Amino acid sequence: MAEEEEVILLDFWASMFGMRTRIALAEKGVKYDYREQDLWNKSSLLLQMNPVHKKIPVLIHNGKPVCESLFQLQYIDETWPDNNSLLPSDPTYKRALAKFWADFIDEKVNVAARRIWATKGEEQEASKELIEILKTLESELGDKDYFGVETFGYVDIALIGFYSWFGVYDKYGNINIESECPKLIAWAKRCLQRESVAKALPESEKVTTFISERRKKLELD
């Protein structure tokens, strides 16, 4: 990496979206300045860098912001192409497929998962839905080690952060993801053997405590 490169990540420790970007930067060996954000009192830097959505993570590369975690992964993959490809480089069809599944995770997993802990009265329906969605992903995984077929890649990075929240979904959705989706859990443990993942994911208990406090503030408990 050239000396003049300046990479800053505006992030929040419990964000599964931020985890994606942290993992991708680690996979590429990119050094960066991590700046934890207060989401309930947003910094002027965050508002300036992501005026449209005002959301983390924001990747700032040489002063220019890249928003949305999946686009950050694509940006990182294109900007630092030498180490560990995240998206399949060939053929084009596999790239489209990887984008499809990452999008599925954003649209389906994220929406159902959030409904479990952030709503009142929708937990049962949402947790049933989440299990179905995770089973769809499990069947897409099949007997492969990773979603990226042989190597850890884009779809794995898109999904793995949610693993640190599984305790939250189990607790508030009254489910047991481990017994429902054993292959997915085996996959997650495989991913966690990578240093990039192990360092990016917080302890499950820390996330559960955080959400327990959030729910009190939201008057859900």
Add this chain to the structure above:
Amino acid sequence: MAEEEEVILLDFWASMFGMRTRIALAEKGVKYDYREQDLWNKSSLLLQMNPVHKKIPVLIHNGKPVCESLFQLQYIDETWPDNNSLLPSDPTYKRALAKFWADFIDEKVNVAARRIWATKGEEQEASKELIEILKTLESELGDKDYFGVETFGYVDIALIGFYSWFGVYDKYGNINIESECPKLIAWAKRCLQRESVAKALPESEKVTTFISERRKKLELD
């Protein structure tokens, strides 16, 4: 194009997502077999090609399905790179920005727009929101001819299909997009001068009639 190429598009005439893919294929000069789908009685081909979302458009290239219109645009751009680039080829940063705005259109424009005609009682709030969203896009456009700076491209294609629905939003949202967002209308008219766009977009009146009938079936009118 090699003789063995087989390109099929499963689509529905009024879909602004399908319009994107039709425009992109036309821009690239790709010949394809257009197959209109009955969305209320889905074909076995559609269910087989998009088992997860069961949605059009589906682009089938040599037997393999590519789902989700924005990924189809990226796939088309990568598969037929010679004619008219859709995404900026360089630098990477501009590509990330184009993806950001297309995603904004999917997340914001589409959601607010649908709420205007497909719900009861949310029209006023949704139409106010839509105008704000369109103004954000207008300010991103600025004094440029196209969102893709000098040439018609990815973001233009992502947005232009909605133009054929503006009559629907005006009618059911009780708004006047033309007077609220004159620069956006000028941009749309500029886009419509392209053959690829003119051929892909249906007449506004045809869309309005279609939605009027849909609303009756949904018992909204």
